[in-house]
Each structure stands twice: as C-alpha cells, then as structure tokens.
Amino acid sequence: MDYTRTSAPGFCQAKRFSSVSSRSVSSRSVSSRSVSSRRALLAGVWLLAGLLSVPFPGPGQLQASESGTPRTVRDALNRPVTLTVPPERIVTAGRAMIMTAGVLWAFPGVPDRTVGLGRNTQGPANFLEVTHPRYNEITLLERTVGPEQVAALRPDLVVLKSGVRESLGRPLERLGFPVLYVDLETPEQYDRDLIMLGAALDQEERGRELARFFRETTRAVTARTAGVPREERPSSLLIYHRQAGGQVSFNVPPDGWLQTRLVEMAGGTPLWRGANPGGGWSTVSFEQIAAWDPDTIILVDYGGEAPSLRDGLARQPRWRQLRAVQEDRFYAMPRDYYSWDQPDVRWLLGLQWLARQFHPRLFTGEPLEEEIRLFFSTLYGIESRSFEELIAPVLAGDLP
CATH class of the missing domain: 3.40.50.1980 (Nitrogenase molybdenum iron protein domain)
Structure with a gap:
C-alpha cells in the first residue's frame, strides 16, 4: 500500500500543509x-x-461479539x-x-x-x-x-x-x-x-x-541508506543528558538498544558501539566524548529540554572544540509529547529524521513534515485541524 496516497482504513488521507516549525522549535506548555x-x-x-475503522459485523459476528x-x-x-x-x-x-x-x-x-x-x-x-x-x-x-x-x-x-x-x-x-x-x-x-x-x-x-x-x-529509509559506503557514514554519538541529585551526566545506550540500531539504519556509524555491552544507559566522560570527536552529536533529553540544553553546551569553550559543534552538526533529538529516539511508536519518526540529518541528498524533495503528518494520520486519525491543535504546538528539536 502506498501510504503517501492512502492512510489506514477508516482514516482520512494525509495532506500537505504549511511548515509546522523552524529549526530548534521551542516546546510549548499544554494548559x-x-x-x-x-x-x-x-x-x-x-x-x-x-x-469507520472497524467493519460492521454481520448477524453471526454481532452475536459472537455480544x-x-x-x-x-x-x-x-x-x-x-x-x-x-x-x-x-x-x-x-x-x-x-x-x-x-x-x-x-x-x-x-x-x-x-x-x-x-x-x-x-x-x-x-x-x-x-x-x-x-x-x-x-x-x-x-x-x-x-x-x-x-x-x-x-x-x-x-x-x-x-x-x-x-x-x-x-x-x-x-x-x-x-x-x-x-x-x-x-x-x-x-x-x-x-x-x-x-x-x-x-x-x-x-x-x-x-x-x-x-x-x-x-x-524500508523506504533503509533501502537508500544501506548502499552508503562506510567512509560516507558520519561518525555519530547519541547521548542522553541526565540530571539527578544536582549532578549532570552524559550517557550512551547499549549496543543492543533501538537507539544504536536507529543510527545504523539511518546511515551513521555509532562510535559508542562496544563501549556499553550492558543492559542500560552507561555514563561517559567529556574526555571520552572529546576523544571520539564525532562528525555528528545527537542530544536526547526526556524532560523536553534538549534544544535549550544543546544551545547551552554549544556555548561552553570545551564543547566548542568539538568537530560536530564547529560544523553545526550538534543536534537536539526532536520530540512532540515524547522523544523520537526511544522504542515508543515515534522511533519511526526518529529514523526518518536521522536519515535526513546524515544523508539529506538521499531525501531531496521529501519534506519530513509530510512524514510527520502521515504518521499521526495513519496511527491516530489526527488530520488537518487536529494536527495544528494537538501536535504542531509541541513539536520541538532540530526540525527543518
């Protein structure tokens, strides 16, 4: 089925509308x-x-359901x-x-x-x-x-x-x-x-x-990124910013977690692979981040503050020495209500966003906004007016 033309049964067709956000959109509160x-x-x-989504049952089916x-x-x-x-x-x-x-x-x-x-x-x-x-x-x-x-x-x-x-x-x-x-x-x-x-x-x-x-x-993503040569895959670091007890830490996911898979499927090289064979987030020092000196850094924050945290870090002298910061490839992972990097349904949006950050030429003429609208239409029946009311105001992160 071509989801650019027809959405899931019972839901309206996804449409293209005006741009929902600019780069580094700020999250807005929901009263x-x-x-x-x-x-x-x-x-x-x-x-x-x-x-509309559930077929009307025949007499026998109705009796069974009741x-x-x-x-x-x-x-x-x-x-x-x-x-x-x-x-x-x-x-x-x-x-x-x-x-x-x-x-x-x-x-x-x-x-x-x-x-x-x-x-x-x-x-x-x-x-x-x-x-x-x-x-x-x-x-x-x-x-x-x-x-x-x-x-x-x-x-x-x-x-x-x-x-x-x-x-x-x-x-x-x-x-x-x-x-x-x-x-x-x-x-x-x-x-x-x-x-x-x-x-x-x-x-x-x-x-x-x-x-x-x-x-x-x-498949629409991986069919394109699979053919990217190793030397053209940007070295990447996805780090989770965590603050607890007044202490700030930066953490990398395990090799087997979805975050690592997403970077690979999107056509990047996760520099932390092998550094965290465990079953949870592992703290890394800034010295290790500097030693990796990745082409791209993706900052994750589950409290919704990734854009402002990224901006603050990018102003610090030691972070300004990193290649990703100097080349403007230090990104805040997007979110709407929840972050797009985790194994919530939004990982599908995270994959599409990452691939466009790593290899924008592979997706020329395919705006991410259309994919976002199609996603919420297909999963939740959220169309034009509802999208503008429910989703657009809370989009945040480095969106085109």
Whole structure:
C-alpha cells in the first residue's frame, strides 16, 4: 500500500500543509484549559475513526461479539493466552507504559475500553490525555503498581512489557487474569507485536495494516541508506543528558538498544558501539566524548529540554572544540509529547529524521513534515485541524 496516497482504513488521507516549525522549535506548555478543548476536538475524531475503522459485523459476528468469543493468542514470550474478544476492560501499566499505550491507542475504540493505565512520567505534557476525551475516567496506576491494584479493576486483558513479568505479570497470571506480553523494542518485534495485538483486540486487519506501515516506512529509509559506503557514514554519538541529585551526566545506550540500531539504519556509524555491552544507559566522560570527536552529536533529553540544553553546551569553550559543534552538526533529538529516539511508536519518526540529518541528498524533495503528518494520520486519525491543535504546538528539536 502506498501510504503517501492512502492512510489506514477508516482514516482520512494525509495532506500537505504549511511548515509546522523552524529549526530548534521551542516546546510549548499544554494548559489544562487547552487539554479540555483538545479532548472535545478529539471526541469527534475518535468517534469517526472508531466507526469507520472497524467493519460492521454481520448477524453471526454481532452475536459472537455480544457474547464474547474465546481466542488463543501467542504473546511475545510465545505463551498461549486465552482471552475473550473483543476485550472490554483493558489495563496496561508498569515500566515503559507509554510504549504499550502508544500502540494500543492506535487501535480504534481501545482508549474507551481502557480501565487502568500507568501514569505518564515523561515530558511536559501527556499525549494519551490530550487525545482521549474521557481520559479522566481511567484509573491511573503508579509505575510500581502491585497486582492487587490491577486485579481490583477486573481486567479481561492486561498488556505488559515482557520485562515486568516477574514483578507484576506472574502474580496476575496466578490470579487467573489474561496477561499478554509484548516486547516492542526492535523493528522486528514491532512487526510481530502489532499483528499479535490486532488478534487479541479483535482487530486483525488493523494490526496487519499498522505492521505494514511500520515495515514499509522503515524500508523506504533503509533501502537508500544501506548502499552508503562506510567512509560516507558520519561518525555519530547519541547521548542522553541526565540530571539527578544536582549532578549532570552524559550517557550512551547499549549496543543492543533501538537507539544504536536507529543510527545504523539511518546511515551513521555509532562510535559508542562496544563501549556499553550492558543492559542500560552507561555514563561517559567529556574526555571520552572529546576523544571520539564525532562528525555528528545527537542530544536526547526526556524532560523536553534538549534544544535549550544543546544551545547551552554549544556555548561552553570545551564543547566548542568539538568537530560536530564547529560544523553545526550538534543536534537536539526532536520530540512532540515524547522523544523520537526511544522504542515508543515515534522511533519511526526518529529514523526518518536521522536519515535526513546524515544523508539529506538521499531525501531531496521529501519534506519530513509530510512524514510527520502521515504518521499521526495513519496511527491516530489526527488530520488537518487536529494536527495544528494537538501536535504542531509541541513539536520541538532540530526540525527543518
């Protein structure tokens, strides 16, 4: 399917509009009053999307849906999970909740059937809240939620990251609740998990459509960057700025994380490969950054301050000695509500942005703005007016 011409079933065709941002756009706050107006705006969007995206059932199908149909789905851990479809009381919580919720929100009707959701702890505003008119009716759960709190919501489907099975999932399994584990850490896992969630949510065609969109968008980038010779791949450093206890640190991702894959797929050379074989962010000194002296530096900050932090660092004498700073290739990773580098659905935007930073000539005449609009249209049915109201005001980072 050509997504530049036709978006996902039930959503309107993506269109081209005027430029949404300039380089180093500043993030703007989302007030409670603005959230209320945006919820009202999105009510119509979600209603239309839900009505048009799911085929009207025939008599037999309607009867099955009303009574609930048992279905067995294999999850990311290859466990057979038997559940009733369509599920009516969905919970997703625990670590990395924005990643599971971001995917679930792409299935029409699922936000309305979500009864429990982990609290958002990333960024200045909450995408899930501003795009769901009845968000306040959902029970919000802490990151350290226990099984008793989830069980009290009487869920008929619990969607969790596989990494929280021991702490949260296994106790819920013992209580008899259907727990579906997803990974959502790599492009390959996204492909599998989207299809699997489609089956679990009784929206198999939607799951396949989303998987196809991610797969084809990724291939549209890698088909071009794969042929770039090694000597033309810019040496790159992606660093996460972290401030805790008054101390600032710069951190690189592990070799196996999506951030490293994104740089490689976009046609760059991650200089930190081999420096962090562990399972989490690893702190590096400025002396190590200077020794690497990369062609390109990408600064990540999950609090939404990457542009201002980058500007401040670039004014410091020692940072001004770095090649990337001197050649104006010190970039703030873009974001809307969440940063585009992580294994949230927005990694697809991060890949397209990185490829254009590394190899702009490969994407001449293909504005990133159109890809951003197509992304939000295909996943969430967010079109012209809604995009200008919900997305454009919070875009930040080094956007063309």
